[in-house]
Amino acid sequence: MSPEIPRPIDPSLHPLVAGNYRIATPAIEAFYELVVRCLRYRIMGALIYGPPRIGKTRAIEYVRLWMARNHPRMTSYHAQCEHKPRHAEGPFFANLLEAVGDPDPNAGSNPSKRMRLSLRIREAAARAGSGTVLLFCDEAQRYNENEYEWLRDVHDALDRQQIRLFTFLVGQQELLAQKTALQIAGKTQIVARLMVEELAFYGIRNAEDVATCLNGYDQTTYPEGSDWSFTRFYLPRSFDAGYRLVSDADTLWNAFENAHHKANLPGRLVIPMESFARAVEIVLKDGELKDAPGFCPESALWSFAVLQCGYVQSRHATGRVLVAAA
Structure with missing residues (x-):
């Protein structure tokens, strides 16, 4: 990185180095709009589903950041649903207690865990000054019917204490099949509370x-x-001379399209956010070595970045077709 142009922070501290940044995509914007709509119309639960590795977990964090910025009095949590050989009540509530910041989530009996979960959420809502709490359950297709019932119990317990819990179940396409199975089985109370949108x-x-x-x-x-x-x-030199990454949108799309077809991958091209972000990071990091007024990344650099970002490798590894929404 050029020493002649001092940066405002040590380059090693930039979010792009650690990968802890969020860029909005059209799908993330749709996710945020869904959350806002649910809050406005008091829809207490929604499903967000899609193939793996397209950025759903990143999307949760982005939506939470947006909500914190635009609705600072609302509390939100991100629970990572775990794969469990046995769907027991204790681990389920311990997982949620961990998500809400309980210092000892595994302590106590199952009834005490239930009570402590409600207490922790109630305390956080009181500190924030709002009775509205958002819970994002990541990889929610791992839940079974009992866990959905326990989640509904949490809703009811908080509701009795004038706290509105909005739940967003985020996961793979199996979530839709679970909703259908619950409807067929007559478990409408779960669907009506957790799976409306x-x-x-x-x-x-x-x-x-x-x-x-x-x-x-x-x-x-x-x-x-x-x-x-x-x-x-x-x-910096290229940017100050007028260059913007957005001007290379067609070039980057074409590079992914060429790699997709050259690898004989099935289906339409749909780029996972992880692969996309890595390709952009490669171009920025390699491009800085050539930065100058009038410089813009050549198409060969974009093609190199696409080859190195892992898109083709991950598609070959999973064998999945990433379905594009209309």
Whole structure:
């Protein structure tokens, strides 16, 4: 990184180095709009489903950041549903207690865990000054019917204490099949509480989606409130001369499309967010070595980044077709 242009922070501390940043995609924006709609119309539960590795977990964190910024008095939690050979009540409540920050989630009997979960959520809601709490359950297809019933019990217990718990079940396509099975079995109380709305989550589906995401790198600043966008941090001379990543949207989409067809992958091209972000990071990190007024990454660099980002390798490994939502 050029020493002649001092950066506002040590480059090793930039979020792009650690990968702990979030860029909005059209699917993430749809997810956020769903959450806002559920809050507005008091819809207490929704399903968000899609194939693995297209950015659902990143999306949860982005939506939580957005909610914290736009609705600072609301409390939100991110529970990672665990794979369990035995679906027991104790581990289920310990997992939720861990998500809400309980210092000793495995302690106590099952009834005491239930009570402690309600207490922790109630205390957080009181501190925030709002009776509205959001719970995002990641990999929710791992739940079974009993766990959905216990989750419904949590809703009821909080409701009696004037706390509204909105639950967003995020997971793979099996979630839809679970909803259908519950409806057929007459478990309408679970569906009506936890599974009212549905959203098909998707990856990056076309050059317009690519442009939306690249624009995020051009606009998102770090440190926040500075004029150091992610693009400018790595390509300051090029950026100050007018270059923006968004102008290469077609080039990047074409590079992914070429790699997709060359590898004989089935189905339409849908880019997982993880692969997309890695490709952009490669271009920014390699491009900074050539940064100069008038520089813009050549198409060969974008093609190299796509080959190195893991898209083809992960598709071959999983053998899955990433379904594109309409």
